Amino acid sequence: MKISLFYEFPLPRPWSEDDEHQLFQHGLDEVEAADKAGFSSVWLTEHHFLEEYCHSTAPEMFLAAASQRTKDIRLGFGVMHLLPNINPPARIAERIATLDHLSNGRVEYGTGEGSSVAELGGFNVDPADKRAQWEEALEVSIRCMTEEPFTGFKGEHVEMPARNVVPKPLQKPHPPVWVACTRPSSVEMAAQKAIGALSFAYTGPEALKERVDGYYRDFAEQGAPITPAINPNILAIGGDLSMMVAKSDEEALKRLGIGGGFFSFGIMHYYLTGMHTPGRTKVWERYEEAVKEDPTLAYGPGRGAIGSPETVREFLRGYEASGVDEIILLLNPRSHEGTMESIEIMGKEILPEFIERDARAVAVKAKRLEPVIEKVEARRRPSEAPMFDETYSFGGLPTGRNKFTAGEIPEAMAEINEGRVKAAQLAKEKREAK
Template identity: 90%
Template sequence: MMKISLFYEFPLPRPWSDGDEHQLFQHGLDEVEAADKAGFSTVWLTEHHFLEEYCHSTAPEMFLAAASQRTRDIRLGFGVMHLPPPINHPARIAERVATLDHLSNGRVEFGTGEGSSVAELGGFDIDPADKRTMWEEALEVSIRCMTEAPFTGFKGEHVQMPARNVIPKPLQSPHPPVWVACTRPSSVQMAAQKAIGALSFAYTGPEALKDRVDGYYRTFEDEGAPVTPAMNPNILAIGGDLSMMVAKSDDEALKRLGTGGGFFSFGIMHYYLTGMHTPGRTGVWDLYQEAVKEDPTLAYGPGRGAIGSPDTVREFLRGYEASGVDEIILLLNPRSHEGTMESIEIMGREVLPEFIERDAKAVAAKAIRLAPVIEKVEARRRPSEAPLFDETYAFGGLPTGKGGKFTAGEIPEAMAEINEGRVKAAQQEKDAREAVSSAGS
């Protein structure tokens, strides 16, 4: 069994011309619409900030909302949304995820993450030592905001929020499937322990991935204790070796992909490990092109992604299917848009059908196989520590600042103006009636 999905970072190499960003998103919408018709399982969209050239996907809910209106079946995944409160407040997360769930008729996958680049953590003034705790608190609060009516409040190290009824609630009940980004084996284990899905980076091929998949399900059965109302025991694979470009022949696929196939991996190295970046000045694509000249294998090709003819890609995907992974996400690195549209069409016609058929049967078998395991995991669920709702609690009145200083003078001024207008209108109406009465007599 294995679902096959697409992953967007929206890379945009320099040099930039007017209209390039506009075209980037319009092309993306065309491709997602084609992917829906082709039978891809999910389109996953990352959220990153300040990673110019490498990732222009800074507001995934906006793109996914647009895509929801041009598609019918494909699921819409945050891959991932950053949960640290300085980036996204948990109540706002709940509101946006729930709204998208309604717009899409219940197709949201809620992927979450901590953030890890200096560009992002530093840009939002987040101490890297705090990001795991921030994620844990924000996950709890955002899910509680989606499911409690009302949310009864939370006082943590990084999140403090009073009772409020966060609306709307998601269409999927009790909430969309929850995932977490896993860059290390220990993160995969953590996802299994929390009984949520693992968005697992896989850079070493399908053979090593099998151990990670087996470890996830072993940990889920032995140690899993749900932290969300709905469990999501699934693991998927994403990684630099999973770029996609399919054509009639291997040579044609390579031609349409160009040198862009390794840009995802290079961007990770640049922004997360080895690069020094000057905002608005450093040319990431230029650095990548120079690196490819020195080592052409950085650009990837058949055998290092779903790149090549349908036969080549089919065999590549079967190798990952054999690992037991539940889903594989194919990256769309810088490439030809026209080539990608044809690639999606070929995938839908010549590659996906056999995987979709096998996956449907395997999902049913997995549900039967996991039923007793899920019952065992459910028994480990810890009692909720959410405070009881104080039925006497209410809010209202005018906002005040520190020390009780009044800070909302515009409200009474506006109300006074409204009341003055009402009085004036009432007087005009009275004068008009009296004038009519006088004329009649």
């Protein structure tokens, strides 16, 4: 089992002027340390308008910065929203490919639909359309990464003419594709499409084993690839996977404070029970009040990788026994200094044994899946992408309704030419004057 980190970049109020700047700088320090410690990946979510709960609104920017301070750790989108109103598919392809080059081929392309009122309403997305939008956008974004040129698409939600989208990713044909799975049915869908499942695990390793077994059963029996490269993997992420490691359980709890349960509380607030006034509602204050009424909301040992090395090692072994390929440990609001020491302890005292066993498990899994993958690939449907029309071309001035023409460039070129003529005339006059 691989062990990775997950960032939402929560930032509880009250805020001081430097808090957001410090949040990202601390995150970069932590990811650099995690790379040296041997963590497999760092995953960043993408959310919008979820103040206090998540300030990770442009994950590609942070991951690009992290790519220049790290060498081995994988850089995952956990996830990028594929709704066209938020991220047009061609722009997704451009950003994924650019980061892939900047990181020397370390990108994991996690995808999702989004489901909060804040985001869907903020970008004017009808919730009834989000699955169809995700499906169309995933197809178009992958085709933009792999076709030269992209030959065009006209769907219900996405329409784009033929263009050659550049750059192309360093990983060929494209980085590994994942989808966020909050329900068992989503895990089944991921398996059937032969892509990775970013599975939210709220019920512990015992129930997760059933989900893992179901994923690989559905992959073997029904998997039909929708992307050029398949990705048969399932990883676990969830509210009970917060991380804080120290020399003792007591010290770990002290450094985590009450932040361990903020992820789950934030989900309830923004996705289910809370009413939110932008710029006014104090989410952390509400969380503090809830913890006073029910202290169990603040996670401790047994509800996360929280505690001494012995406690955390035992916790992780339980998930390893479920057969999950990767576990992502969440960094809730906590002490930055404590997190840096936590990462160091993980690297020295915990990760080595898991890395060693994972290397063997990956080899065994590859051998086991060889005949399965052959059958899965045989179910691949022929591409429905249109052939490129070799007579197609574009050019000239962009023209819109009422015969509006975007004439900025002709005007600028005319000004440039006029300046060039004047400069030539001035130079001629100077020569003649000599």
